[in-house]
Amino acid sequence: MEKVITVKIAGPAGTGIKSAGLLLAQVLNESGYYLKDYSEYPSLVRGGHNTYQVSFSVNEVYCVHKMVDIFVSLAKSHWQEHEKEFTKNTLVFADSDGKTDIPLREMCGQLGGSIYTNTITLGLISYLLDLNKELAKSILKKHFGDDSININAFEAGYLWGENNCQKIATDKGGNKEKKIILDGNEAVGWGLYKADLDMFVAYPMTPATGLLHFLAKNQDEFKLKVIHPEDEIAVASIASGASMAGARAAVGTSGGGFALMTETISLDAMAGLGVVYYLSQRPGPATGMPTWTAQGDLLFAVHSGHGEFPKIVLAPGDWNEAYEFGKLSLNLANKFDIPVILLSDKNLSESSTNIKDFTSDKAEIVASNKVIPGKRDKIKLYNSYEHDEEGFSIEGAEESKKMADLRLKKSKEILKEMPKVNLFGNDKAKKLIVSWGSTKGAILETLREMKNREDFAFLQIRGMWPIDPKVSQIINAFSEKILVENNATGQLEALLKSQMTVEFTKRILKYDGRPFFPEELKEALND
Structure with missing residues (x-):
C-alpha cells in the first residue's frame, strides 16, 4: 500500500493558516493526489491556537491521519502542543524554538510584513514534498492575481528548503481524473x-x-x-x-x-x-x-x-x-x-x-x-x-x-x-463495526491499514429515521458487534434498541470534540 503523508500547519488565528492549507490542497489535487483535510480553531478572530492538516496519497484517503510527517508552526510555542503526533521522522519547523529553526520573521521582514508567513510556509512544504514548483506558482497567481510579493515569498520558502533540508520520500501522484475540492x-x-x-x-x-x-x-x-x-x-x-x-x-x-x-x-x-x-x-x-x-x-x-x-x-x-x-x-x-x-x-x-x-x-x-x-x-x-x-x-x-x-x-x-445501509469488508467476518455519519472515513481508513482487516466488517447506517427493521438481521448475523460513535452515551445503540433486538459486545465512544483518527481507532479495535 502506498504511503499516506500528513502535513500540519499551526499558529494563531489571523495568520492565514487555512488559506495556506487550501492552497496546498489545490497543488496536491492538481498533482494527482487524493486528499482529506481537517481544521481546528477556537472561537477567536485573532490569537489562540489554530491548525490545518491534510493527509494525501496516490490512492484514496478516507480521513486525516493523526501522526504527522511535516509540521510547521507559524509562531513560537505552538508545536509543543502536538508532540504526541510526532514520530522520530517528523520534520518540525518553527521560528527560533523548533526542532528545525526557520527564520520566518526575518524573511517576512525582508518581504514587507508577517502577512507573508503562510506563503513562505507553502514554498517550504512544496520543496519538501517535491511538488511541481511552477504548478504551485501558477495556483498562487490565480489566487493572488498580480501580487508579485506572494510569489517572492513562496520562492523564499522554497529556496530556504533547498539550502537547509532534504526532500521526504513520496509516491508521485498520477490520478488524471478532474476533481474538485x-x-x-x-x-x-x-x-x-x-x-x-x-x-x-x-x-x-x-x-x-x-x-x-x-x-x-x-x-x-x-x-x-x-x-x-x-x-x-x-x-x-x-x-x-x-x-x-x-x-x-x-x-x-x-x-x-x-x-x-x-x-x-x-x-x-x-x-x-x-x-x-x-x-x-x-x-x-x-x-x-x-x-x-x-x-x-x-x-x-x-x-x-x-x-x-x-x-x-x-x-x-x-x-x-x-x-x-x-x-x-x-x-x-x-x-x-x-x-x-x-x-x-x-x-x-x-x-x-x-x-x-x-x-x-x-x-x-x-x-x-x-x-x-x-x-x-x-x-x-x-x-x-x-x-x-x-x-x-x-x-x-x-x-x-x-x-x-x-x-x-x-x-x-x-x-x-430511505437510503440502504452500506456493508463494507468481509461479510463472513466474526466482528462487525456499526456506526453512522462522519465516523465512516476513520473506520474505512483504519480497516484498510489493519493487517487483520479480514476479521472485521463495517455496517454504515445512513437512513436514521425511519430505520429499517431488517438492520437487526444484518447485525445479529455477526458474533461480535462493536459500536463506534462520536458521543458519550451511544445514541445509535439506544435508537436501535428502541426498534429492534440487538446487543453490542463492545463500545468505542469519543466525546472530546475531536473526530476519530485511524491510529487511535486501530488501537481500540485491537484492544
Missing part, C-alpha cells in the same frame, strides 16, 4: 441546488454557517433566494411559509438553533409542509464548543417536535453522500410534504476532500403534489390545528384519528425511499 457544507449546497432549491434561510451558527455562505455567494447563478433573518425561530417560520407558497425550501443550523426550530417542525408535520433542516452537530449542551465536532444530536433529531408524526432523518458519511443526500432530502421533503432533517457534524461540514466533479450533473427533481394557495380549481387551508383533508379545523374522535392515521401511514412509503 469542496467541504461538506458545499457538497450539501450543490445537492440542494441540483434538486431545485428555491429558498435557503439561515441564521449563522457554526458549523453550518459555511452552507449559508456558499449559497449566498452563488444565489444569482443558482437562481434562488437566500435570507438571513433575525433568529432561528424566524428562519424556520420563513422557510415553512415559503413551502406553503410552493417554494422548495431548506434551512441550516446547529444544536441550539435547531432547539428553537422544533415547534415549527411540528407545524410542518401538521400542515403538510416539506422543509429540509440541515443540522450540523457540535458538542453541547447550550453553547457547548461551537468550533468542534460531535454526534450528540441523533436522538434529538429523531424525536424533534411534539406529537407523533412522520419525519425523515438522513446522515451522510462522506462528501459524495452529502451531495446525494442534499438532493434526496429536498426531494423527499417535497414528495411526502414532511420535515426532513439532514444530519451532519463539524468534522464533515468543514473538512474538505477532492472528488469527481459533479457540478455539471443534471438536476434531479421530485415534485410536490400539495395544493398551492391561489389556484382557481382547488382550495386548501394550511392549519396548525388538527384539520380535515381540506384544512378545516376538527376535534371529533373519528375525524382526528383518521387524520392521525393518514399522517402516520406515510411511514411505510417513506421507508421504501
